[in-house]
Amino acid sequence: MIARRILICGLVVIGQIAAQGAGAVWAQGPSVWQWPISAPEEQGLEPKVLAEVVDLIRKGEILPRLHYLVIVRHGRLVLEENFHGWGPGKLHTLQSVSKSFTSALVGIAIARGEFKGVDEKVLDFFPDMKGIANMDERKASMRLQDILTMRTGTDYHEDGPDSPHYELNRLTAGWDKFYLDRPMIAAPGTSFRYDSGGVILISAMLKRRTGMHALEYAKRYLFKSLGIEQLFWFGNAEGHTHTGGGLNLAARDAAKLGQLYLNKGRWGDVQVLPEKWVEESLKMHVDLTVAGQPPSGYGYLWWVWAPDYRGKTGEYIFAARGRGGQYVIVVPEYDMVVAMCGDAKTGAESGQPISVFYDRILPAVRR
DSSP: OHHHHHHHHHTSOOOOOOOOSSSEEEEOSSOSOOOOBOOGGGGTBOHHHHHHHHHHHHTTSSOTTEEEEEEEETTEEEEEEEOTTOOTTOOEEOTTHHHHHHHHHHHHHHHTTSSOOTTSBGGGGOTTOOOOTTOOHHHHHOBHHHHHTTOOOBSOOOSSTTSHHHHHHHOSSOHHHHHHTSOBOSOTTSOOOOOHHHHHHHHHHHHHHHSOOHHHHHIIIIIHHHTOOEEEEOBOTTOOBOTTTOEEEOHHHHHHHHHHHHTTTEETTEEOSOHHHHHHHTSOSEEOOOTTSOOOEEOSSOEEEOOOTTSSSOOOEEEEEETTTEEEEEEGGGTEEEEEEEOOOSHHHHHHHHHHIIIIIGGGBOO
């Protein structure tokens, strides 16, 4: 029954989005590439286990605000379910999953020689910006790698409507100057503090070096390769793309990022990302493990999760994660990608998909 539903979903024409605010909807007709479709059992997954997960979601017993669940194994779409009226192919906010797409753009820019590398100083991208406030040695030493690992040392946080992040989001222009003007509270590279502002700055860095903001750059060098032709990516009045959380995609297209990283940067016959960049991005650059808890950490705008201890090798699992319960999860040991999109209203609700993933989806793997 699951496989039949998937097949029907695979043939549905992608819907349209009514975009509001700045940004761009990129829609050039049906995608030239679609996921190969397979029944779960053909890819070593237990269909009864997955059917139970879907049934519990539909009953509201787990993940009551989930909109999409997509599972890909061995490069085949084995499950695509939508809930609460969200039809297949409809664009959905990805929130901070956008950051992991942005990380891919940085890898491309380095490979193309437009960025010099992760050790390049952030202020070197803005040599003509005058009057940057709160200048000191710490700000001058901030590197691109510090942005990628959330260790900029900048006084930027997202705690409440009066926070710098909410203030930035209310601005129609000047995001780059706003961020660069923030005071420093630590030496870069020394402490982890979740920092969307630095990631948003990457769009301006791309513009400085390539003449393109992140949206245009992504369409040319990432989305085209992945066959992603329907999207919305919010931007401000200057065209500055909100690379920290403004991307909207269909869940099946969001899963393509996970498959790209699972394939070590390769998509078909094209090496979209350098294999070395994928390895570095998924490395635990920041160890966030809490005593008595499974290991966890952060790479280059990717979360590093504990392995499935029922597995054979104990390989880490990697995740792009966004507010409201948005996830793209990469499981190298099982050659699997799981994408979930929803509308969770609390932090606890946003974290529930992690438990469902470990406790209900991974047990479906039988070989």
